[in-house]
Amino acid sequence: MGRWCTGWRHAGSGGAGPSVPAPTSAPAPGRRRAPRRRTAPAGGTASVGPTASVRRLAVVTVLLLATAATAALPGGAAFAAGDAPGYAFADGAPRIDGTTATSDAKLLAAGATYRSSLPRNGTLYYRLDLDAASDAYVSVTAVPGSVGEVTAVDGIRVSVQDAEGGSCSSDSATFGAAHSPRPVTAWGMREIAPGGNRCQDPGTYHVAVERARPQDSPPEDWDLELTVATEPRPARTDATEAPEAWDSASPEAVAGEPEPRTGGNGFAHATPLGQGAWRDDIRPGQTLYYKVPVDWGRQVYASAELDGDQEASGYATGALRLALHNPVRGEVDDAAKGYTGRPATVGLAPLPPVAYPNRYATSGQAGAVRFAGDYYVVVHLAAQVAEDFGAGPFGLTLRVGLRGSARSGPGYAGESRPKGLFAVSAQDRAAAPESGGPDDDDLAMKAVAVGGIGTGSLLLAGLTVWTAAARRRAR
Template structure:
């Protein structure tokens, strides 16, 4: 398997040097709206291609291992722009779709940021708040993110709290402005505002919290489809993958999440640490995930909500989460069955269904509560993540334009090639890799692919 993968990787590396191959390697399947995405989108596309190549070489695992040494630290986006939140809407600075920002939230402040929106796109903002690792937090403390129009009308309000574990960790809330022909608010083009505040400032620690903010836009479909969420879907939980887990240290932030696919993955995690993984999820696919924490030699004590598992969508909105206490014995927590990713999910009344509204990179986030160290020591503890993708991949809604950032709501050919699989997830992946290589190489690289396949055949015959 490794020999075959190496051959395909070599072929892809060669095809990337051919004229016109850059866009394919970057995973872009759209050719229009170049002016609207601008240089930043082009930079993201190039970085995405480079990141995929680095992951294939194992550099992502190295980086993640280095980040993990920082304990509960959060690894912010490398290209995040420093921005100051304003105390009123008058001085609010603009958030540009497709960009990432860093800011800071004082204890008793409400901060405002500006959005300039058209009347044809849905807009999304995510805010990740990072408290100090040594601060004390309450279960109901966290952040609240609101989006409002220029007249102060509310478009959305979402909150994220630390929960029963009382463990300081990165918490993420999102906001949105949706175009809806049946709505009478937040539909006009123009200026909108994002407000960020703590949910319980009176009980919150006095130190400032670092913020990572992202903004994105989603174009409308070319044709109007269903306006009601699917009512029936397979809600049965499949058996967790039982294969031998492959070592895959997690990243320390959304921007540095480590790419994984279907399979079993293992890592080390310390109390207070949060690990980030990302998995490409196509239209029509379902995500099943469990996290297992190994037992401790000091099996005495109890930590409430110690092991937390969460799923976030491509704009970092939380889909679902689950947490379980720890007694020092091996424990497993899993997400509840979730429906397939579908555009009409946005019309659902249930928030976790509505969050499964687009394809793209989803994030698996695992946190081990800081209080685990009180009874069971500083670790590290063994963590096993088991991930299964159900359902059948389908075509998307057919967007009328480009998302910002570009390619956010799709699974690119490059993603299909670079996503790793392990355990039972490796199944018949060898044949898939060949077809994915053909798709990425494109027309004009046939001779190189034939050469690679010939070498592959020779390797296979030698092994048999």
Template sequence: MGRWCTAWRRAGAGAGRDRPTAPARPAVVTAVLATTAVLATTVLPGAAAVAADAAGAPAGYDFADDARRITGASTASDAEPLEAGSTYRGSLPRNGTLYYRLELDAASDAYVSVTAVPGPDGEVTAVDGIRVAVQDADGGSCSSDTATFGAAHSPRPVTARGMREITPGANRCQDPGTYYVTVERTRPKDSPPDDWDLELTAATEPRPRQTGATSAPETWNSASPEPLAGEPERRPGGRGFAHATAVGQGVWQDDIRPGQTLYYKVPVDWGRQVYATAELGGSGDASGYATSALRLALHNPVRGEVDDAAKGYTGRPTTVGLATLPPVAYANRYATSGQVGALRFAGDYYVVVHLAAQVADDFGEGPFGLTLRLRLGGTQRTGPDYAGESRPEGLFEVSAQDRVAAPESGTTGENRTMKAVAVAGIGTGSLLLLALALWTAAARRRP
């Protein structure tokens, strides 16, 4: 509001002079165009990626725009706090363990994700990666998770998560107070020497008002569905979790280069199942081989990895698919399988596709055609009645706006435009109306 009022005051500043309103119209026109540009970049997922490709920018990871800078401490006593609902950016050296602090209550589950981004030219092994753990104030372990680069030996963003769960009957990590998140490399002594960039998020999930099932569902529809048919619709992938392209059920198409990682987010409600496959087009040269070249992964709303699969590449078209996963349910958290346990809440799930850098050695720099097929099975159900708000708010739900922002393929151009306007929301629309009103007022002031 202040920006528009400033433009209005400047427009009228010359009242009583020979040409009192000459600057008014250009100033407001500029403001309207600026708002339109914001609207376009907000409601057209993938637009930033298209712009980067057009400018010849190298493939990389796009960190969250609102990420705060944070420095990991070498000791717990010096650890800086991570606030639930916030995103942070830091760096991870080769040696040593970094500490961060959490202040938790006794009524919420807490989740921390850490994405490490190595340099694109570094040499990594299959077991290089990061380890993330959560500890209580006495050093007792609450959780530990590891993410490595895998058989492809391809530098890419890797994500591990830590968590503190409130579990009836448990003795450790149940009290309110100070907890610590530790981050380190899996091979500190032999890891590549360069610092790796980090993106960290912290979130909390309140408990339900009433206790429901305390055991995970034992059966579900595990039959693989028929491959989703239809003409692919172009949908450029994002370059990071915070800039993931919103998609729904459908067949989506993009180009991918060796070493590149693409991110898509899919709203998944309670009771729904996710099926996903990725297809890589042929290169025209079938004389080489790249190990685990095409990697497909699914991450949950707190960025914890649910499942992943990889396939080698010979230059011929190849397809990789995720396992048949159970429906999203609150009780999944009680499963002994980590894969099932990760499907514990509704919200935005992330489909992540990586093409190994080594593909370029035998098949060139590309780009290669990529087709992503997404299907949502199951039946939408009612989720738990939470006793409070998550942080960030709305993290574990699918809103009407989320559904509009993630259209199914085959949507007509007219409907797509209407959906884009809806996603922009009342706030952006109000700014446009205000801008036009100011423009009209300025025009009426002209002599």
């Protein structure tokens, strides 16, 4: 993607076809595996003294606060049986109207997220004001409505242009072989490249957004979510070529009993995950979002498994789709698998370690893993699955793997916008648990780290009261 100034990439191009593995003992659709439980040591009784009481009450408080927070967020809202929740836009994102001419295009500020809409026909423009020292990235997520059918080649096209209309980059994202309406995301960029002769100057640039196949597209407007990010240049640029050697072997499957983790319904509400196996439910037509903090020097891998349905038969093309997006929401890789009612598994291709020089790679996948930060794992179950296999929900297992050691970053000469976008903080790590059964103390401390000052204060107040109560019971 460091050299993709003229080409288009089509998302949703993963292979689709019947998958007929040997029958397994996977649980029925929608049924979660029971979480592991701790038991008292043999020959004794579990401690019920003040420390154990406080720890148990802390966990209860964490879960209650997490439940309340989830209910308050669109990304974790409950939904009626048989309904797949829609896309959850960023909270408080201001609305901005695209224009049909560049002369009156409205400004997209670096570090901000916006909402807009895209008509069936025509190209909409937005303005960028850029310096000559930062790379700029724009992502556009289009959310089609529920009216009308979509085609495999329909979707959105996004390009970044200089003031004279010259192309800096172009990208497209389509619905793919499943013909299932879902949020699709394309991205564009203006990058300062060694020896570059186009889009290198400071000044006015424009973002152009249009439908990929308007003649076959549904007639209603599509909602849009737009983000703008800037990346400063390194204080020193020692490498101007992509790394030639890296471990490209297919990673081993992440083992272990999956633990429950509910996905979000949009990028802004993605559920944090660490390495491990995770269990969720998904309905036909639903798209789930998770985010994994990936540091410099680390490789990320993910696979998704859909439970089988032994009581139904049929076939849905490209039913289970898995995609990985980088911290600016640009798609890195995607894959899809058909569904026959038997368990289906889809996995991502091996990716190089996250490194700044990856942007100079000729491969789009390698070029997209150019910075550290939150990488998004996105899972979609085609709406057509409901025709042969019912409304679900269906059991979903997500396995996330990370390998390699974290390294220092490129040493940026300035600050990104949004701040900290291309780094993994201690809070990011605390918010992304690893499966394997953290103890109660870890759970409570992570909840305080994630919840912020307000939730943390509430938790501490509750613990103070319960500590006093536990001490009185001990006396």
